[in-house]
Amino acid sequence: MDKPKVVLGVSGGIAAYKACELLRRLTESGHDVRVVPTASALHFVGAATWSALSGNPVATEVWDDVHEVPHVRIGQGADLVVVAPATADTLARAAHGLADDLLTNTLLTARCPVVFAPAMHTEMWEHPATQENVATLRRRGAVVVEPAVGRLTGVDTGKGRLPDPAEIFEVCRRVLARGAAEPDLAGRHVVVSAGGTREPLDPVRFLGNRSSGKQGYALARTAAARGARVTLIAANTALPDPAGVDVVPAGTAVQLREAVLKAAADADAVVMAAAVADFRPAAYATGKIKKKDDQEPEPIVLVRNPDILAEISADRARPGQVIVGFAAETDDVLAHGRAKLVRKGCDLLVVNEVGEHRTFGAEENEAVVLAADGGETPVPHGPKEALAEIVWDLVAARLH
Ligand SMILES: Cc1cc2nc3c(=O)[nH]c(=O)nc-3n(C[C@H](O)[C@H](O)[C@H](O)COP(=O)(O)O)c2cc1C
Secondary structure: OOOOEEEEEEOOOHHHHHHHHHHHHHHHOOOEEEEEEOOOHHHHOOHHHHHHHHOOOOOOOOOOOHHHOHHHHHHHOOOEEEEEEEOHHHHHHHHOOOOOOHHHHHHHHOOOOEEEEEOOOHHHHHOHHHHHHHHHHHHOOOEEOOOEEEEOOOOOEEEEEOOOHHHHHHHHHHHHHOOOOOOOOOOOEEEEEEEEOOEEEEOOEEEOOOOOOHHHHHHHHHHHHOOOEEEEEEEOOOOOOOOOEEEEEEOOHHHHHHHHHHHHOOOOEEEEOOEOOOEEEOOOOOOOOOOOOOOOOOOOOEEEOOOHHHHHHHOOOOOOOEEEEEEEEOOOHHHHHHHHHHHHOOOEEEEEEOEOOEOOOOOEEEEEEEEOOOOEEEEEEEEHHHHHHHHHHHHHHHHO
Protein backbone atom coordinates (compact mmCIF):
# COMPACT_ATOMS: atom_id res chain seq x y z
CA MET A 1 0.00 0.00 0.00
CA ASP A 2 1.18 3.53 -0.78
CA LYS A 3 2.20 5.61 2.18
CA PRO A 4 -0.39 8.27 3.15
CA LYS A 5 0.67 11.60 1.63
CA VAL A 6 0.91 14.48 4.05
CA VAL A 7 1.68 18.08 3.15
CA LEU A 8 3.34 19.90 6.03
CA GLY A 9 2.92 23.63 5.53
CA VAL A 10 5.25 25.70 7.67
CA SER A 11 4.77 29.44 7.97
CA GLY A 12 7.05 32.14 9.34
CA GLY A 13 6.75 31.94 13.09
CA ILE A 14 9.41 31.37 15.69
CA ALA A 15 7.87 27.92 16.36
CA ALA A 16 8.90 26.74 12.86
CA TYR A 17 11.72 24.74 14.46
CA LYS A 18 9.14 22.64 16.32
CA ALA A 19 7.72 21.53 12.96
CA CYS A 20 10.97 19.54 12.49
CA GLU A 21 9.84 17.22 15.29
CA LEU A 22 6.36 16.94 13.81
CA LEU A 23 7.96 16.09 10.46
CA ARG A 24 10.08 13.36 12.06
CA ARG A 25 7.08 11.84 13.78
CA LEU A 26 5.13 11.83 10.53
CA THR A 27 7.92 10.25 8.47
CA GLU A 28 8.85 7.71 11.16
CA SER A 29 5.24 6.55 11.40
CA GLY A 30 5.15 5.77 7.66
CA HIS A 31 3.86 8.95 6.01
CA ASP A 32 5.24 10.44 2.82
CA VAL A 33 5.67 14.09 3.78
CA ARG A 34 6.12 16.99 1.41
CA VAL A 35 7.11 20.13 3.30
CA VAL A 36 5.85 23.41 1.84
CA PRO A 37 7.36 26.29 3.79
CA THR A 38 6.49 29.93 3.17
CA ALA A 39 9.31 32.28 2.21
CA SER A 40 9.15 33.72 5.75
CA ALA A 41 9.45 30.24 7.28
CA LEU A 42 12.83 29.84 5.56
CA HIS A 43 14.16 32.74 7.68
CA PHE A 44 13.68 30.44 10.68
CA VAL A 45 14.56 26.95 9.33
CA GLY A 46 16.32 26.45 5.98
CA ALA A 47 15.14 24.43 3.01
CA ALA A 48 18.02 21.97 3.48
CA THR A 49 16.59 20.84 6.83
CA TRP A 50 13.10 20.28 5.43
CA SER A 51 14.42 18.47 2.38
CA ALA A 52 16.82 16.22 4.29
CA LEU A 53 14.29 15.32 6.98
CA SER A 54 11.44 14.66 4.53
CA GLY A 55 13.44 13.08 1.70
CA ASN A 56 11.42 15.23 -0.72
CA PRO A 57 12.11 18.42 -2.68
CA VAL A 58 11.19 21.70 -1.05
CA ALA A 59 9.83 24.81 -2.75
CA THR A 60 8.07 27.93 -1.55
CA GLU A 61 6.93 29.50 -4.81
CA VAL A 62 4.87 28.20 -7.72
CA TRP A 63 7.74 28.88 -10.17
CA ASP A 64 9.93 25.90 -9.27
CA ASP A 65 9.58 22.67 -11.34
CA VAL A 66 6.77 24.28 -13.32
CA HIS A 67 6.56 21.32 -15.74
CA GLU A 68 5.18 19.26 -12.84
CA VAL A 69 2.52 21.90 -12.08
CA PRO A 70 3.23 21.66 -8.34
CA HIS A 71 0.78 24.44 -7.43
CA VAL A 72 -2.03 22.01 -8.32
CA ARG A 73 -0.53 18.53 -8.00
CA ILE A 74 0.73 18.74 -4.41
CA GLY A 75 -2.70 19.63 -3.04
CA GLN A 76 -4.59 17.23 -5.31
CA GLY A 77 -2.46 14.27 -4.22
CA ALA A 78 -2.56 14.93 -0.48
CA ASP A 79 -4.37 12.80 2.11
CA LEU A 80 -3.84 15.48 4.76
CA VAL A 81 -2.54 19.05 4.83
CA VAL A 82 -1.28 20.29 8.18
CA VAL A 83 0.00 23.83 8.63
CA ALA A 84 2.16 24.10 11.75
CA PRO A 85 2.91 26.69 12.81
CA ALA A 86 0.21 28.71 11.09
CA THR A 87 0.97 32.44 11.31
CA ALA A 88 -1.73 35.12 11.54
CA ASP A 89 -0.76 36.03 7.98
CA THR A 90 -1.11 32.51 6.59
CA LEU A 91 -4.47 32.05 8.37
CA ALA A 92 -5.65 35.32 6.78
CA ARG A 93 -4.47 34.32 3.32
CA ALA A 94 -6.09 30.89 3.65
CA ALA A 95 -9.37 32.34 4.93
CA HIS A 96 -9.51 34.78 2.02
CA GLY A 97 -8.54 32.26 -0.63
CA LEU A 98 -5.35 34.01 -1.67
CA ALA A 99 -2.96 31.99 -3.77
CA ASP A 100 0.28 33.97 -3.72
CA ASP A 101 2.71 31.18 -2.87
CA LEU A 102 2.95 27.40 -3.12
CA LEU A 103 1.35 26.75 0.30
CA THR A 104 -1.78 28.83 -0.34
CA ASN A 105 -2.15 27.31 -3.83
CA THR A 106 -1.92 23.88 -2.20
CA LEU A 107 -4.60 24.81 0.34
CA LEU A 108 -6.96 25.78 -2.49
CA THR A 109 -6.40 22.61 -4.50
CA ALA A 110 -6.50 20.14 -1.57
CA ARG A 111 -9.75 18.19 -1.12
CA CYS A 112 -8.48 16.24 1.89
CA PRO A 113 -8.80 17.18 5.58
CA VAL A 114 -6.83 20.29 6.61
CA VAL A 115 -5.41 21.00 10.07
CA PHE A 116 -4.06 24.39 11.15
CA ALA A 117 -1.99 24.74 14.32
CA PRO A 118 -1.75 28.51 14.85
CA ALA A 119 1.06 30.08 16.87
CA MET A 120 1.52 33.78 17.50
CA HIS A 121 1.54 36.43 20.21
CA THR A 122 -1.64 36.63 22.27
CA GLU A 123 -2.57 40.04 20.83
CA MET A 124 -2.37 38.70 17.27
CA TRP A 125 -4.40 35.60 18.22
CA GLU A 126 -7.09 37.59 20.01
CA HIS A 127 -7.40 40.24 17.28
CA PRO A 128 -10.92 40.14 15.76
CA ALA A 129 -9.38 39.78 12.29
CA THR A 130 -7.58 36.56 13.29
CA GLN A 131 -10.60 35.24 15.19
CA GLU A 132 -12.86 35.83 12.19
CA ASN A 133 -10.36 34.13 9.89
CA VAL A 134 -10.21 31.12 12.23
CA ALA A 135 -14.02 30.97 12.39
CA THR A 136 -14.17 31.08 8.57
CA LEU A 137 -11.66 28.24 8.22
CA ARG A 138 -13.54 26.15 10.81
CA ARG A 139 -16.86 26.80 9.12
CA ARG A 140 -15.36 25.49 5.88
CA GLY A 141 -14.38 22.25 7.58
CA ALA A 142 -10.76 22.78 8.63
CA VAL A 143 -9.63 21.66 12.08
CA VAL A 144 -8.00 24.70 13.73
CA VAL A 145 -6.25 23.61 16.90
CA GLU A 146 -6.45 26.17 19.72
CA PRO A 147 -2.98 27.44 20.66
CA ALA A 148 -1.57 26.51 24.06
CA VAL A 149 -0.97 28.93 26.92
CA GLY A 150 2.64 29.45 27.97
CA ARG A 151 5.93 31.10 27.18
CA LEU A 152 5.95 33.01 23.87
CA THR A 153 8.83 34.63 22.00
CA GLY A 154 10.93 36.87 24.24
CA VAL A 155 9.70 37.41 27.78
CA ASP A 156 5.97 37.24 27.02
CA THR A 157 3.59 34.58 28.30
CA GLY A 158 0.00 33.91 27.26
CA LYS A 159 -2.20 32.10 24.78
CA GLY A 160 -0.59 31.64 21.39
CA ARG A 161 2.04 28.98 21.89
CA LEU A 162 2.29 26.11 19.42
CA PRO A 163 1.07 22.93 21.16
CA ASP A 164 3.58 20.16 21.72
CA PRO A 165 4.50 18.63 18.30
CA ALA A 166 3.76 15.15 19.71
CA GLU A 167 0.20 16.30 20.40
CA ILE A 168 -0.19 17.95 16.97
CA PHE A 169 0.93 14.61 15.55
CA GLU A 170 -1.86 12.90 17.54
CA VAL A 171 -4.41 15.29 15.98
CA CYS A 172 -3.02 14.52 12.48
CA ARG A 173 -3.14 10.78 13.11
CA ARG A 174 -6.78 10.92 14.19
CA VAL A 175 -7.86 13.26 11.38
CA LEU A 176 -6.13 10.98 8.84
CA ALA A 177 -7.83 7.92 10.33
CA ARG A 178 -11.22 9.58 9.85
CA GLY A 179 -10.47 10.02 6.15
CA ALA A 180 -13.07 12.05 4.29
CA ALA A 181 -15.39 12.24 7.34
CA GLU A 182 -16.31 15.83 8.16
CA PRO A 183 -15.20 17.25 11.53
CA ASP A 184 -18.72 16.63 12.86
CA LEU A 185 -18.14 18.36 16.20
CA ALA A 186 -17.04 21.65 14.60
CA GLY A 187 -18.67 24.61 16.30
CA ARG A 188 -19.51 22.50 19.37
CA HIS A 189 -18.17 22.98 22.88
CA VAL A 190 -17.69 19.74 24.76
CA VAL A 191 -16.60 19.18 28.35
CA VAL A 192 -14.77 16.05 29.42
CA SER A 193 -13.75 15.16 32.97
CA ALA A 194 -10.82 12.78 33.46
CA GLY A 195 -8.71 11.22 36.17
CA GLY A 196 -9.65 10.51 39.76
CA THR A 197 -10.49 12.84 42.61
CA ARG A 198 -8.44 12.88 45.81
CA GLU A 199 -10.19 13.56 49.08
CA PRO A 200 -7.72 14.87 51.66
CA LEU A 201 -7.50 13.54 55.20
CA ASP A 202 -4.65 15.79 56.27
CA PRO A 203 -1.98 17.80 54.44
CA VAL A 204 -0.13 14.63 53.34
CA ARG A 205 -2.81 11.91 52.96
CA PHE A 206 -5.86 11.44 50.79
CA LEU A 207 -8.45 8.88 49.77
CA GLY A 208 -8.11 8.33 46.04
CA ASN A 209 -8.69 5.84 43.25
CA ARG A 210 -6.74 4.17 40.47
CA SER A 211 -8.06 6.17 37.51
CA SER A 212 -5.18 7.36 35.27
CA GLY A 213 -7.26 9.71 33.13
CA LYS A 214 -6.29 7.94 29.88
CA GLN A 215 -9.89 7.32 28.78
CA GLY A 216 -10.86 10.95 29.42
CA TYR A 217 -7.77 12.21 27.58
CA ALA A 218 -8.60 9.92 24.63
CA LEU A 219 -12.09 11.45 24.59
CA ALA A 220 -10.64 14.98 24.66
CA ARG A 221 -8.13 14.24 21.86
CA THR A 222 -10.69 12.61 19.58
CA ALA A 223 -13.20 15.45 20.13
CA ALA A 224 -10.54 18.04 19.23
CA ALA A 225 -9.67 16.09 16.06
CA ARG A 226 -13.39 16.12 15.19
CA GLY A 227 -13.34 19.91 15.39
CA ALA A 228 -14.81 20.53 18.87
CA ARG A 229 -13.73 23.17 21.34
CA VAL A 230 -12.81 20.99 24.29
CA THR A 231 -12.57 21.77 28.00
CA LEU A 232 -10.85 18.94 29.82
CA ILE A 233 -11.29 18.93 33.59
CA ALA A 234 -8.37 16.90 34.82
CA ALA A 235 -8.32 15.41 38.30
CA ASN A 236 -4.84 14.38 39.42
CA THR A 237 -3.55 13.15 36.08
CA ALA A 238 0.06 12.92 34.91
CA LEU A 239 -0.52 13.07 31.16
CA PRO A 240 0.57 15.67 28.57
CA ASP A 241 -1.99 18.35 27.67
CA PRO A 242 -3.69 17.36 24.39
CA ALA A 243 -3.24 19.88 21.57
CA GLY A 244 -6.01 22.43 21.25
CA VAL A 245 -7.67 21.41 24.51
CA ASP A 246 -8.30 23.79 27.40
CA VAL A 247 -7.15 21.86 30.50
CA VAL A 248 -8.62 22.86 33.88
CA PRO A 249 -7.13 21.11 36.91
CA ALA A 250 -9.40 19.93 39.76
CA GLY A 251 -8.36 18.05 42.90
CA THR A 252 -11.39 17.00 44.91
CA ALA A 253 -14.95 16.05 43.96
CA VAL A 254 -16.18 19.43 45.20
CA GLN A 255 -13.62 21.26 43.04
CA LEU A 256 -14.45 19.05 40.07
CA ARG A 257 -18.15 19.85 40.48
CA GLU A 258 -17.43 23.59 40.43
CA ALA A 259 -15.26 23.27 37.32
CA VAL A 260 -17.83 21.08 35.51
CA LEU A 261 -20.75 23.40 36.31
CA LYS A 262 -18.79 26.43 35.09
CA ALA A 263 -17.64 24.79 31.84
CA ALA A 264 -21.01 23.11 31.19
CA ALA A 265 -22.85 26.45 31.13
CA ASP A 266 -22.34 26.81 27.37
CA ALA A 267 -21.48 23.21 26.48
CA ASP A 268 -23.26 21.08 23.88
CA ALA A 269 -22.14 17.87 25.60
CA VAL A 270 -20.58 16.83 28.89
CA VAL A 271 -18.79 13.51 29.26
CA MET A 272 -18.04 12.55 32.84
CA ALA A 273 -15.19 10.07 32.50
CA ALA A 274 -13.49 11.04 35.78
CA ALA A 275 -13.71 8.67 38.72
CA VAL A 276 -15.30 10.93 41.31
CA ALA A 277 -15.18 9.78 44.92
CA ASP A 278 -18.63 9.03 46.30
CA PHE A 279 -17.48 9.90 49.83
CA ARG A 280 -14.94 12.18 51.47
CA PRO A 281 -13.58 12.30 55.01
CA ALA A 282 -15.96 14.25 57.24
CA ALA A 283 -13.07 16.05 58.87
CA TYR A 284 -9.84 17.46 57.53
CA ALA A 285 -6.92 17.63 59.96
CA THR A 286 -4.92 20.80 59.31
CA GLY A 287 -1.80 19.11 60.75
CA LYS A 288 -0.51 15.61 59.91
CA ILE A 289 -2.40 12.94 61.88
CA LYS A 290 0.13 11.48 64.30
CA LYS A 291 0.60 7.84 65.24
CA LYS A 292 0.27 7.40 69.02
CA ASP A 293 2.05 4.32 70.39
CA ASP A 294 -0.50 3.60 73.09
CA GLN A 295 -3.69 4.21 71.06
CA GLU A 296 -5.56 2.59 68.19
CA PRO A 297 -6.15 4.96 65.23
CA GLU A 298 -9.37 6.95 65.11
CA PRO A 299 -11.88 5.54 62.58
CA ILE A 300 -12.35 7.67 59.47
CA VAL A 301 -15.87 9.05 59.21
CA LEU A 302 -17.06 9.63 55.64
CA VAL A 303 -19.70 11.96 54.23
CA ARG A 304 -21.33 11.90 50.80
CA ASN A 305 -19.89 13.90 47.93
CA PRO A 306 -22.21 15.68 45.50
CA ASP A 307 -23.48 13.46 42.67
CA ILE A 308 -22.30 15.61 39.76
CA LEU A 309 -23.63 13.36 36.98
CA ALA A 310 -27.14 13.23 38.47
CA GLU A 311 -27.10 16.97 39.13
CA ILE A 312 -26.08 18.06 35.61
CA SER A 313 -28.46 15.51 34.06
CA ALA A 314 -31.44 16.76 36.09
CA ASP A 315 -30.65 20.43 35.62
CA ARG A 316 -29.29 20.81 32.08
CA ALA A 317 -27.45 24.06 31.47
CA ARG A 318 -28.80 24.19 27.88
CA PRO A 319 -31.74 22.55 26.16
CA GLY A 320 -30.60 19.54 24.16
CA GLN A 321 -27.32 19.25 26.04
CA VAL A 322 -26.08 15.65 25.83
CA ILE A 323 -24.79 14.13 29.07
CA VAL A 324 -22.65 11.00 29.17
CA GLY A 325 -21.64 9.12 32.30
CA PHE A 326 -19.19 6.33 32.94
CA ALA A 327 -19.95 3.46 35.28
CA ALA A 328 -17.02 1.45 36.55
CA GLU A 329 -18.33 -1.75 38.08
CA THR A 330 -16.55 -4.79 39.46
CA ASP A 331 -19.42 -7.30 39.31
CA ASP A 332 -22.81 -7.83 37.65
CA VAL A 333 -21.73 -5.00 35.40
CA LEU A 334 -24.69 -4.66 33.01
CA ALA A 335 -27.44 -4.92 35.63
CA HIS A 336 -25.74 -2.24 37.74
CA GLY A 337 -25.22 -0.15 34.62
CA ARG A 338 -28.89 -0.21 33.59
CA ALA A 339 -30.03 0.72 37.08
CA LYS A 340 -27.46 3.51 37.20
CA LEU A 341 -28.54 4.97 33.84
CA VAL A 342 -32.08 5.37 35.16
CA ARG A 343 -30.92 6.70 38.53
CA LYS A 344 -28.57 9.31 37.05
CA GLY A 345 -30.84 10.49 34.25
CA CYS A 346 -28.05 10.90 31.70
CA ASP A 347 -28.42 10.22 27.94
CA LEU A 348 -25.62 7.67 27.62
CA LEU A 349 -23.81 5.53 30.15
CA VAL A 350 -20.54 3.81 29.27
CA VAL A 351 -20.39 0.71 31.43
CA ASN A 352 -17.11 -1.07 31.92
CA GLU A 353 -15.69 -3.63 34.25
CA VAL A 354 -12.80 -2.47 36.37
CA GLY A 355 -10.46 -4.13 38.81
CA GLU A 356 -7.00 -3.73 40.23
CA HIS A 357 -5.30 -4.73 36.96
CA ARG A 358 -8.19 -4.00 34.61
CA THR A 359 -9.00 -0.81 32.71
CA PHE A 360 -7.42 1.65 35.17
CA GLY A 361 -4.11 2.80 33.70
CA ALA A 362 -4.40 0.37 30.77
CA GLU A 363 -4.23 1.45 27.12
CA GLU A 364 -7.28 -0.61 26.23
CA ASN A 365 -10.87 -0.83 27.33
CA GLU A 366 -14.01 -2.82 26.67
CA ALA A 367 -17.49 -1.51 27.37
CA VAL A 368 -21.17 -1.38 26.57
CA VAL A 369 -22.72 2.01 25.94
CA LEU A 370 -26.28 2.10 27.24
CA ALA A 371 -28.63 4.79 25.94
CA ALA A 372 -31.64 6.30 27.71
CA ASP A 373 -33.70 5.60 24.57
CA GLY A 374 -33.03 1.87 25.01
CA GLY A 375 -30.04 1.54 22.65
CA GLU A 376 -27.14 -0.70 23.59
CA THR A 377 -23.76 -0.48 21.80
CA PRO A 378 -21.20 -3.12 22.73
CA VAL A 379 -17.62 -1.93 22.22
CA PRO A 380 -15.16 -4.81 21.85
CA HIS A 381 -11.79 -4.88 23.61
CA GLY A 382 -9.58 -2.27 21.94
CA PRO A 383 -7.78 1.06 22.34
CA LYS A 384 -9.43 3.66 24.59
CA GLU A 385 -9.38 5.90 21.54
CA ALA A 386 -11.73 3.52 19.66
CA LEU A 387 -14.22 3.66 22.53
CA ALA A 388 -13.89 7.45 22.51
CA GLU A 389 -14.77 7.62 18.80
CA ILE A 390 -17.90 5.52 19.40
CA VAL A 391 -18.97 7.74 22.30
CA TRP A 392 -18.63 10.84 20.05
CA ASP A 393 -20.52 9.07 17.24
CA LEU A 394 -23.41 8.53 19.65
CA VAL A 395 -23.16 12.09 21.01
CA ALA A 396 -22.98 13.61 17.49
CA ALA A 397 -26.08 11.63 16.45
CA ARG A 398 -27.97 13.15 19.37
CA LEU A 399 -26.73 16.69 18.66
CA HIS A 400 -27.84 16.73 15.03
C1 LIG B 1 11.31 36.83 15.03
C2 LIG B 1 9.95 36.79 14.45
C3 LIG B 1 9.02 35.92 14.98
C4 LIG B 1 7.73 35.87 14.44
N1 LIG B 1 6.84 35.00 14.98
C5 LIG B 1 5.59 34.95 14.50
C6 LIG B 1 4.64 34.04 15.05
O1 LIG B 1 4.95 33.25 15.95
N2 LIG B 1 3.38 34.05 14.56
C7 LIG B 1 3.00 34.90 13.57
O2 LIG B 1 1.83 34.87 13.19
N3 LIG B 1 3.88 35.76 13.02
C8 LIG B 1 5.16 35.81 13.45
N4 LIG B 1 6.06 36.67 12.89
C9 LIG B 1 5.63 37.56 11.79
C10 LIG B 1 5.60 36.79 10.47
O3 LIG B 1 6.87 36.26 10.16
C11 LIG B 1 5.13 37.72 9.36
O4 LIG B 1 3.77 38.07 9.58
C12 LIG B 1 5.24 37.06 8.00
O5 LIG B 1 4.73 37.95 7.01
C13 LIG B 1 4.49 35.75 7.91
O6 LIG B 1 4.56 35.23 6.61
P1 LIG B 1 3.96 33.80 6.24
O7 LIG B 1 2.60 33.75 6.81
O8 LIG B 1 3.97 33.81 4.76
O9 LIG B 1 4.89 32.78 6.77
C14 LIG B 1 7.37 36.72 13.37
C15 LIG B 1 8.32 37.58 12.84
C16 LIG B 1 9.59 37.60 13.35
C17 LIG B 1 10.58 38.55 12.75
